[in-house]
Amino acid sequence: MADSKRGTIWKRVAIVAAILVAVFFVASFFLDKNELDKTFARVTPDSPRLLPTEELAAAYESEPVEFQFQGATLRGYVYKADHPKGFIVFRHGITSEHADYLALILAMVDRGWTVFAYDAIGCGTSDGDNVKGMAQSPLDIAAAVEYARENGMVGDLPLVLWGHSWGGYGVAAAMDIVSDVDACVTMSGYNSPVGVLMEFTGRFVGPLAVTQFPTMWLNNKLAFGADADRTAVDGINKAATPVLVIHGTDDKVVEYAGSSIIAQRDRITNGNVQYLSFDEPGRNGHNSYFYSAEANEYLNEKAAELEKLKEQFPDGVPDEVLASFMGDFDSARANAANPELIDAIDTFLAEQCKLGGTSR
Secondary structure, three states, rough: HHHHHHHHHHHHHHHHHHHHHHHHHHHHHHHHHHHHHHHOOOOOOOOOOOOOOOOHOOOOOOOEEEEEEEOOOEEEEEEEEOOEEEEEEOOOOOOHHHHHHHHHHHHHHHHEEEEEEEEEOOOOOOOOEEOOOOOOHHHHHHHHHHHHHHHHOOOOOOOOEEEOOOOHHHHHHHOOOOOOOOOEEEEEEEHHHHHHHHHHHHHHHHHHHHHHHHHHHHHHHHHHHOOOOOHHHHHHHHHHOEEEEEEEEOOHHHHHHHHOOOHHHHHHHOOOEEEEEEEOOOOOOOOOOOOOHHHHHHHHHHHHHHHHHHHOOOOOOOOOHHHHHHHOOOOOOOOEHHHHHHHHHHHHHHHHHHHHOOOO
């Protein structure tokens, strides 16, 4: 009799526990979905912007480009080099647009590379109210490459994929989809969509983040289906394409020893991969290694001045005050590319595309 009662009690406990787990799972799923929807919504940049604008490209030959992807028009430019050494498809990071990277893009044009840089869905000048998710970037990169090839933009030139963060993951993972890529440069990229989301969640809830893995995985799976679980390592290992993996050692967005591609060295079997770490204090973050030390210092100084103006005028900085501030702001000085970074990318691509050229 006692054993029977004890068994009944345990069954009830198990049923209650199962109900609680189910309720927790459902609640977590919808909570995560709500937070992801907020995270992936279109971001309107602060005004004024101290990062580059298309004005910096005025002295360069460029051609506007539009192509269709998932029912949206994606827009960008082809920045043309004289006698180009290769054709680069560039993909930006999340909550940004390609114009934020013009310092790097134009520096590579100066080195003789034609660069096709576009804004992802939900970003910059492209259509869309949201960016879809962390697994999105390799899909639109594949579409951009297809468009460039079909329209004769690549021709006989070596094809290079280059991206940062969301785009850094994207260009590496896209090699799982795109064939005949001659070289790839990934900067501050993460290895897997769920991995970086879990890392981000962990900054807010600590060890409890592990409880969110099933619902994060499910949200990502429902959004992307068969494309949800593609990793950067998948793309890098699929072929013998030369890849340059770049990361800052103090990256607090995609952690160097955490969700990053560079942390996956032991799983990368492609023998044509090179690694470059930036460890100089102040220039070893998620994107601080993009710029020269002088540019970083100047940009930080002017950004601090702008914040003081906003504090001084909480209802909005008067137009004449803002115009005076921007009139004194030297955009080119604030956005001088890091020569060490540009040298490394240019040297790597020149060597690989001269030796490679394997796709054509």
